[in-house]
Amino acid sequence: MIPINFNTDSFFQNPYLTYQRMRELEGAHWLEHQDHTGSGGMWMFSRYCDVVSILRNTQEISVDTKRLIKQAKWTAFDYTLLHSDPPDHTRLRALIGAPFSKDGIRHLEVRITRTIDHLIDNMVLRGEVEFQQDFALPLPVMVICELMGVPFEDAERLRNWTIDLLAGLDSALASDILHERRSTALKEMSAYFSDLLSRRHHPVGTIIDLLAANLEPPSCSPPEALGQCLLLLLAGHETTVNLLCNGMYTLLSNPLELEKLRANPELVDRAIDEMLRFESPLQRTSFRVAVSPLRVGTQEIQPGQCVSAVLAAANRDPGQFPDPDRFDINRKPNRHVSFGAGIHRCLGEKLARTEARIAFTRLLERLPSIHLTSEKPRWQSRSLFRALEALPLQLG
């Protein structure tokens, strides 16, 4: 077993050397890790074919954390889509799927474009901006509040809860203080959404309305409704911010690709896929648990052992992506796994792609000159998410 430390600054600043060593030397790496499940650790898989096989294996691998945690400790998170197996997963995904379909998000496009133009107007006036605070953070918050039916004036509060919840989840930062902050945020956020769900009686088409109207078993139990609210808020927030910031940074660090995109704006969808592959917003999945003995690649897994798929390592596997460390906005095929695969493939994929497509199209149309003001922005000390600390830019 090679010693690998996912908790060092050199890993946070460049995880790709570590991922390369994992792919080449082991494929499966056992990470000792004490968490609330008491499972002791997990197998982390880094090769593309192993990652895809884990994501698609719903027969021998379960995402249901309730199998691992004693009943008294379950929280709303244990009832989310991400922690449900069929048939519960099938039922819940059918219940909240429609607003995330192509038709479901089409009506949001005008609103998204207006918000993006407004954010760009403000940035143009200033000239020097911090892209994360001034653009990437406010956009997904506005969109998710609108879709869920959460009052926009509560966005700041929701953002702070999100930060506390996610910081406690990221193993690189785990500590008692963060654990405490996470429990408090979970309690407050649960009370907030339970209140919203109980006050909706006249459905007007938001996700909260949809859940409130179906708040009776067998459609949806109260902990399930609450769980989906928490998941959507978290999932819809952080990852899209990272896509926008990481994508902008990668374009600016590859000026020839940036020029190619400016000259060929119709390549925007392909460029977004390459941004997702190159700096995956979510680096790995949360753990799943083996329910029967199985083999992934050359590794035997015993029932009860946890596994995680390192999406960002799979996305740089040279067996799948020729010259994987090159950022190529015209890459084809580009079957990255940044949105996962199988039944848990990201529900918000179309929404995230729509936000990113309109954002990069309008940013490049309206801003003929964009430059990094610091040579090398730093990455946050996190191993689950790939997120910049800040992205200061100068606009010409």
Ligand code: HEM
């Ligand atoms: C660039 C942006 C995004 C990325 C990279 C991303 C990534 C992912 C990944 C990798 C998964 C699968 C995790 C697993 O299998 O363990 C997932 C699931 C999910 N995502 Fe996203 N996501 C993004 C945006 C969003 C948005 C905007 C929403 C909703 C507002 C969302 C909602 C969800 C939900 C509900 C699931 C669970 C699906 C299920 O278990 O059936 N995501 N996402």
